[in-house]
Amino acid sequence: MATRRVVLRYPRHLIDEPVVSHLVKNYDLELNILRANITPESEGLLVVGLEGSEENLRQGLAWTRDQGVAVEPLERDVVRDEDRCNHCGACLTICPTEALYREVATQEVHFDSDRCVACELCVPACPPRAMKVEF
């Protein structure tokens, strides 16, 4: 299984089309919507995390492009300032993908950037502001 975090930009005429549901159904992918909105220019913007086989991801995204949706890799990353993190645990229940998790034995909070989908919810929820967005 592989994961991809991508930004999908829909032109105006595709907003009503069920592109994503087809993508998920026909290519057997798991979808995690990180952010969705319609811009003032009526362009649709969807930031998603996709999980599936490497082949299905490749084909599915190629098909999505063919529909006229611009597909770009998600360029931003959330990083942790290790010196700033206090291991308090305020982020644990905020993170939707368990990229931030606690090791029960030591009670230390770990950050698995592979599981992070850059939703950025942890950034303002971290009291010492150890979580940062990098472009």
Added chain:
Amino acid sequence: MAKTYQEINDRIRGGEVVVVTAEEMIDVVDEKGPAGAAAQVDVVTTGTFAPMCSSGALINFGHSTPRIRASEGWLNDVPAYGGLAAVDLYIGATAVVEGDPLNAQHPGEFRYGGGHVIEELVAGKDVRLRASGYGTDCYPRRELDTWINIQDLNECTLLNPRNCYQNYSVAVNLNEERDIYTYMGVLKRDLGNANYCSAGQLSPLLNDPYYRTIGIGSRIFLGGAEGYVFWPGTQHNPTAARAGNGVPKGGAGTLAVVGDMKQMDPQWMVGVSMYGYGVSLTVGIGTAIPILDEEMALYTAVKDEDIVAPIVDYSRGYPYNEGGPLGYVDYKRLRSGSIQINGREVPTGSLSSYPKARQIAGILKDWIQRGEFLLSEPVQQIPSADSGVSFKPLRERPVQPEVS
């Protein structure tokens, strides 16, 4: 076979003292029983590292030429209290930087405030001081704008009216419609999470539930340096309900603490931003508990599973004083990652750092083993369970318009 402070301090000076952390003491008492543990162990160290809002710094920045009576002051644009003598200012941990949008667009981010100023002072960073006065014959100057550094200040004293809460509530949100933003962190709607805030079995006052060995004059670890307890903390509530082992079942005792910020380490004095709530200061505190007798051995062996905290709804219960706790849960369960509330599995988060608490207890242990930290017997006890002292709500008395 009771021990005295004097005997323990002699053993510290002689390099033969036996010190363990409150975590390690659990195993010692399990193995040797309270009597055996009391005979073997001289001191148990504790630690806690959590946001403590009732904190602040008292600074004296020295007299300028010509002199000013700073009736108002700002440090890095965070307002400080100037209603003291000419060049004394008190900056509180929760003061927010001027011009911050606060919660105008809810939830506000609260990026900077008094807690951050305190951290930067401790870190030795230059801080901008602005002050204004109304001008008097003896203090003619009206404006001041200068860089200051902690090393140049006459005094820079951490003076915290309330720290080290003995136990605390577990915060949840029963509102089904919206997330709430509190001093206990972001609480997701409909029991989406539960946040707690205590070092539990490592916490200073949970290891001495009746304050037998901690009181006015107790020397402590404060922000990486030596500090002292100077009074019971505000809202000190020793008569709170207790479990059979004497441990309070919710917020109870508190401590007022003081220390020299020039000796502190910014690692243990961290400015924090609580999303949608405000700013605060995370303070590192540790205590050294003398194992005077069996009873103290037993108290310091308290375990997370023996300490319970009340689950409180912060959408209505806390702000409007409605209803009681939704139930009680112990810290072992809280640290496991999820708890049961109303038959539902609720994930847990926390604001108090257990790994940092453990580190503080370890540092203090090390200081004592190296003979660098002596225990001090309280010159006065703080009120305990038998004192009748309790934490009262405000009884509002309506103000009638004056009739002339």
